[in-house]
Amino acid sequence: MNWQAGRFRFDLQARPLVMGIVNVTPDSFSDGGQHFADADAPIAHGERLLAEGADLLDIGGESTRPGAEAVSADEEWGRIERAVQHFVSRGVCVSVDTMKPEVMARALAVGADVINDVMGFRAPGAIDTVARSGCGLVAMHMQGEPRTMQRSPAYGDVLAEVRAFLAERVVALRAAGIKDERIVLDPGFGFGKNLEHNLDLLAQIGQIRVPSESSKADLPVLAGMSRKSMLGQLTERGAGERVAASVAAHLVAVERGARMVRVHDVAPTVDALKVWAAVQARRRREED
Secondary structure: OEEEEOOEEEEOOOOOEEEEEEEOOOOOOOOOOOOOOOOOHHHHHHHHHHHOOOOEEEEEOOOOOOOOOOOOHHHHHHHHHHHHHHHHHOOOOEEEEOOOHHHHHHHHHOOOOEEEEOOOOOOOOHHHHHHOOOOEEEEEOOOOOOOOOOOOOOOOOHHHHHHHHHHHHHHHHHHOOOOHHHEEEEOOOOOOOOHHHHHHHHHOHHHOOOEOOOOOOEOOEEEOOOOOHHHHHHHOOOHHHOHHHHHHHHHHHHHOOOOEEEEOOHHHHHHHHHHHHHHHHHHHHHHO
């Protein structure tokens, strides 16, 4: 199971990837703009995440927290341009977290390797923009849009509906000539979902199966629950105190089939995955 992400080709069967989060916004729910005021702060933060073991960085300039206000493409790109160019030039796998085709195009023009779109490439022009490149894609499910998504999310069967949505997005991407090896799927924890929806998805994340046309495997799934409110509801802790819960949630996701995790707290996540990998290796030896 390989993922083609721009200049990089990752073997997702070998181990799960850790995507480190670099928010360059004044209003992100988890880090409240701490990497926004100082122009050098996003770069310093990204360097720290790489030193802690991140495989790639996800750089975003627009908050998608519930109730977040939209920003223009020019403002969003202005926030992240310097960091994107820095890490591209450093030879780092760079993901840009955006739902705007204009920002996607600018990011790809300077060498970004991945586009991570919470809208699942539904904006007019989004698929055409990424189809012309060789970038990796993360297509996410979201019910509604960031400003209103948490008001009253409702599903008949959350797993079936999320899976059907993601399968439809894969069909649309394939129709534009995008190969399966470029696509990763994200069920969108916390995006138009209440606690029970999120827990249902986490418990059944291995059932989010969209078969690849180019291999016998299903398309890989990313889990992103880092510091989210679902963990606050379970632990009654603030966003900055949810490190242990975040690590636990992502370990559950990986154990049940996720091949990538998107996290704020890279070092403890990497350590936990090393323990998990050691146990998995022992299991395989015993089976042999």
